[in-house]
Amino acid sequence: MTVAPKREAYDVVVIGAGPAGLAAAATSAEAGLTTLLLDENIGPGGQVFRAISSTPVTERSQLGADYWAGADLVQSLRASSAEVIHRATVWSLDRNLDIAVSIGGASAFVRAKRVILATGALERPFPIPGWTLPGVMTAGAAQTMLKSSALVPDGRTVIAGQGPLLWLLAAQILRLGGRIDRILDTTERGNYLAALPHAFAFLTSPYFTKGLSMMREVKAKVRVVSGVTELAATGDGQLTSVSYVAGGKRETIPADLLLLHQGVVPNVNLAMSADVEHRWDDLQLCWSPVLDASGNSSVPGIAIAGDGAGIGGANAAVVRGRIAARAAVEALAAAAAAKLPAMATLRADLAKAERGRVFLDTLFRPSPQFRIPSGDTIVCRCEEVTAKDVLDSVAIGATGPNQLKAYRRTGMGPCQGRLCGLTVTELMAQARGKTPQEIGYYRLRAPVKPITLAELAAVPKSEADIKAVVRG
Amino acid sequence: MFRRSEQDNRPQVQIFVDGVAVAARVGDTVSAALLASGRDVRRSTAVSGAPRLPYCMMGVCFDCLVTIDGVGNRQGCLVPVAEGMQIEIQKGKREIGR
Numbered sequence: 293m294t295v296a297p298k299r300e301a302y303d304v305v306v307i308g309a310g311p312a313g314l315a316a317a318a319t320s321a322e323a324g325l326t327t328l329l330l331d332e333n334i335g336p337g338g339q340v341f342r343a344i345s346s347t348p349v350t351e352r353s354q355l356g357a358d359y360w361a362g363a364d365l366v367q368s369l370r371a372s373s374a375e376v377i378h379r380a381t382v383w384s385l386d387r388n389l390d391i392a393v394s395i396g397g398a399s400a401f402v403r404a405k406r407v408i409l410a411t412g413a414l415e416r417p418f419p420i421p422g423w424t425l426p427g428v429m430t431a432g433a434a435q436t437m438l439k440s441s442a443l444v445p446d447g448r449t450v451i452a453g454q455g456p457l458l459w460l461l462a463a464q465i466l467r468l469g470g471r472i473d474r475i476l477d478t479t480e481r482g483n484y485l486a487a488l489p490h491a492f493a494f495l496t497s498p499y500f501t502k503g504l505s506m507m508r509e510v511k512a513k514v515r516v517v518s519g520v521t522e523l524a525a526t527g528d529g530q531l532t533s534v535s536y537v538a539g540g541k542r543e544t545i546p547a548d549l550l551l552l553h554q555g556v557v558p559n560v561n562l563a564m565s566a567d568v569e570h571r572w573d574d575l576q577l578c579w580s581p582v583l584d585a586s587g588n589s590s591v592p593g594i595a596i597a598g599d600g601a602g603i604g605g606a607n608a609a610v611v612r613g614r615i616a617a618r619a620a621v622e623a624l625a626a627a628a629a630a631k632l633p634a635m636a637t638l639r640a641d642l643a644k645a646e647r648g649r650v651f652l653d654t655l656f657r658p659s660p661q662f663r664i665p666s667g668d669t670i671v672c673r674c675e676e677v678t679a680k681d682v683l684d685s686v687a688i689g690a691t692g693p694n695q696l697k698a699y700r701r702t703g704m705g706p707c708q709g710r711l712c713g714l715t716v717t718e719l720m721a722q723a724r725g726k727t728p729q730e731i732g733y734y735r736l737r738a739p740v741k742p743i744t745l746a747e748l749a750a751v752p753k754s755e756a757d758i759k760a761v762v763r764g
Numbered sequence: 765m766f767r768r769s770e771q772d773n774r775p776q777v778q779i780f781v782d783g784v785a786v787a788a789r790v791g792d793t794v795s796a797a798l799l800a801s802g803r804d805v806r807r808s809t810a811v812s813g814a815p816r817l818p819y820c821m822m823g824v825c826f827d828c829l830v831t832i833d834g835v836g837n838r839q840g841c842l843v844p845v846a847e848g849m850q851i852e853i854q855k856g857k858r859e860i861g862r
Contacts, residue, residue, distance in 0.1 A: 332823055334793070334844050339822060346791050348772040379842070414824045424827075426806050426817035427765065433821035436841075441789065441796040442769040468769045529806070529815045549765050559824070673819070674826065676811045706826035706837070711819075742837070 296400045297393070298375055302328045304620050305391055305404035306374075307382050307562065310338020311606045312598025313410030314365040315613030320408075321374035323621040323628040328402065329369070330380040330393055334440075336366050338412050338598075339432060340606040343440035354467040355439065356460075358502075358606070365610065384738035385409075385566045389593050394743050399751055406593050406620040409563050410613060413556035413599035416578070416658065417715050418453065419665040421524040423552065424673055427531025431461045431553035444470025447548030450534045452476035452523055455555045455656045456503060462510040474545060475510070476536050477518040478554065480659045490651035497648030521661070525550050554658040558600045561708060564736040566591055572729040575653050576603055577663065578714060579733055585639070586619035587612055595619060603653075607645035614638055664718050671719065672712040674705020679719060686723045693717060693734045706742055709734045766799050779849045781805065794840035794851060795821060795828040810857035830854050836862040 304320040306313045309331035317329040337344040341362025349355055369376065377395060384392035389404045415430045422428065431451060437443040444465055449472050451462055458475075465472055487494075494500055510516070522537035525547075535544040557578035560570060569590035570579040580602040587595040595616040598609035615638045621629045665671060665679040677700045682690075685699040693709075693716045696702050702716055703709030709716075713734055721731040774789040781803060788797035795818045798805040806815040807829060818828035821841045828840040833850050836858035840851075 332842060334791075334842075343791070348774050348789070348791070349769070350771055381842075414822065415820065424814065424816060424819075426815050429818065430820050433819060436821040437766060437796050437799065441792050441800065442772040443766040443796060443800055444769055445765070446767040447765050470767075470769075674811075676809065676814065706829070707824060710824045 295377060296395060296398070297328055297377065297402050299326065299328070299402070301403045302326045303404070303624050304328075304406045304408060304617070305330065305402060306408045306410055307331075307385075307391075308338060308410035308412055308598070308600075309333070309336040309376070309378070310410060310412045310598060311340055311362070311365065311609035312412070312600075312613035312616075313338065313408070314362075314369050315610045316408045316410060316597055316617040317374040317376070318365070318368040318372045319614050319617035319632060320620055321372035323617075323625060323631055325621060325624060325628070327372075327374040328404075329374050329376045330382055330391075331376070331378050332381050334378060336369065336376070336378070337362055339436070341365070342436055347439050348442040349439065349468065355464060359439075381741050382562060383741045383743055385562055385594070386738070387567055387591050392738070394741070394747065397747060399743065399747055404593070405624055406595065408587075408613070408616045408620065409594065409596045409600055410598045410609075411559045411562050411600045412609075413603060414559045414710060415553060416555050416557045416663075417711050418552040418554050418662060419669055419671055419679075419715050420552070420662065421669045422526050422531070424670050425525050425527050425531045426529070427527065427548055428525050428550045428552065431458055431551045432556075434551050435461045435464065438464055438468060438470075442468065444468045445549050445551075446471060448473050448546055449549045449551070450474050450476060450545065450547045451551045451553070452478060452520065452534070452536070453553040454479040454658065455553060456499070456652065457556070458553045459503065459506045459510055461551070461553070462514065463506045466510065466513055472514045473547070475514055475516045476520045476523065476534075476538070477516060478520045478523065478659065478662060479518065479656060481519055483655050483657055486657075487651050487655035490654055494648035494651035499648050499652070521659070523662070554662055555656055556599060556603055557714060558602060559710070560600070561710060561736055561740045563589065563594070563596055563600065564733070565738050565740050566594060568594060568596070570733070572727065573602065575650070575657075577657065577718075578603075586635075587616035588619065604646050604649060608642060608649075611638055611642040611645050615642065663715065664722055665715065671715050672700070672702040672705065674707050674711070675701040677702050677712075682716065682719050683723055686720060690720070691724070692720060692731050694732070696720065697734070703734045708736070708740065768800060777845050777847050779845050779851060781851045782853060788845040790845075792845050793821075794830060794832060794838070794843045794845055794849070796841075797845050798830070798840065798851070805853055807853055808855045813856060831862060834862060
């Protein structure tokens with residue numbers, strides 16, 4: 293199904309159909325604004341509500357009530373007048389709010405009065421020795437397959453890392469009858485103490501009881517090793533074992549599948565390519581956009597909602613989507629805003645949804661050795677550049693991620709730095725004795741996803757376009 | 765590495781992987797169908813030829829690159845399977861005309 297956008301211009305274009313994007317598009321359309329929702333995936337839901345309209349996992353308790361809450365969001369969107377296009381990859385957004393999108397191998401161009409970016413998060417790179425071996429995947433990858441295709445790990449399976457998603461995934465795999473041989477918990481012991489001052493807010497948040505019961509459910513069935521300080525995947529062209537150190541003792545266990553997870557970070561590529569200002573977040577250890585209380589970025593007309601605005605989780609994402617949409621309605625059709633929940637109500641909802649986040653961020657702050665690799669560990673998966681390669685380049689004069697491209701092509705492969713950017717920034721910052729903010733990030737440019745020259749060449753041209761490049 | 769849960773009663777779709785018929789399910793992405801097939805579906809990288817399998821399954825890592833119906837460098841994790849789809853495991857970089 294390849295449908296181009298119906299109009300050339302919209303009041304609001306929302307990019308990404310996860311929790312924030314679904315809520316934003318429905319809100320904007322309900323208020324009467326012409327609204328287009330563009331999403332890269334096959335169906336709505338983003339990652340949290342992945343395959344919400346099509347999952348073969350019909351036993352509702354297996355995915356949990358938090359998952360099925362996504363169905364209401366999709367229903368509100370479908371009841372609205374928003375135009376929705378899936379399998380639509382936005383590859384350019386600029387400060388004029390012109391958007392280029394690839395749909396079914398053909399590019400279309402639309403213009404917006406307001407853009408709400410809801411491009412969500414991706415899993416933080418987990419650069420351990422052997423992480424490029426077949427058989428090593430992210431926990432999120434396994435969860436995607438579980439939700440959209442009811443696939444569960446079958447061979448000897450190890451899950452390693454930390455954070456709420458890791459426990460949720462483990463519980464879901466077990467409920468569907470999948471196999472987990474061991475969980476290696478990399479949470480630093482010192483983090484428990486550091487998180488303690490923030491515990492009250494967390495204890496009174498809905499995450500607490502849910503999280504606790506999920507951990508109990510998993511621990512009853514799987515051996516969990518805590519305090520893991522080293523981790524490596526080994527095998528010849530295919531994962532065969534995982535070795536780790538816990539409590540000073542090294543152990544090696546045979547494994548067919550290793551699922552890694554150490555939290556999620558904002559997916560910044562599209563926002564950065566539109567020149568949205570980002571800053572290094574010292575708590576969440578990632579780049580976050582600079583936003584006002586309504587989600588407005590440094591580029592007039594571009595707002596960011598959801599985890600792309602800084603990690604807050606699905607409930608916060610929904611509210612941030614509504615806030616950004618309400619702000620758009622206030623700007624474009626102030627009278628229609630009266631139909632929507634008041635901004636003060638939404639901000640109170642957001643405060644509630646964000647309760648306990650600082651505790652989680654502090655407790656699950658990933659340790660330096662799992663963020664900043666050394667030696668032959670691959671940093672850039674696409675160009676196969678190791679930590680040693682990066683440090684050697686620093687030694688002969690590379691000052692930051694953009695210079696490093698000229699030395700090593702880091703970040704210049706198809707993933708465009710998504711899987712190495714944070715590692716490169718932190719590794720170079722450490723090597724040069726600078727802060728990540730001082731070191732900076734890759735300068736991102738459209739197209740933010742690869743498109744073919746044939747697709748560009750097939751774009752309809754006006755007389756003026758042709759005159760601009762033809763001589764005589 | 766992965767198996768299908770018994771509750772999955774989606775209709776089957778037949779795809780071809782390097783010419784061999786493989787049963788997938790409606791709604792599978794190409795990458796999910798390949799991983800569920802039990803076959804050796806490792807691609808090799810453009811730089812060193814190292815074997816890889818999909819890593820993120822959400823469109824960001826590009827380790828799922830595959831040739832679909834004659835077109836190379838497709839992200840298998842973003843493309844749904846279709847009846848009769850011809851999939852080739854991509855070895856190395858994309859070539860001209862594919």
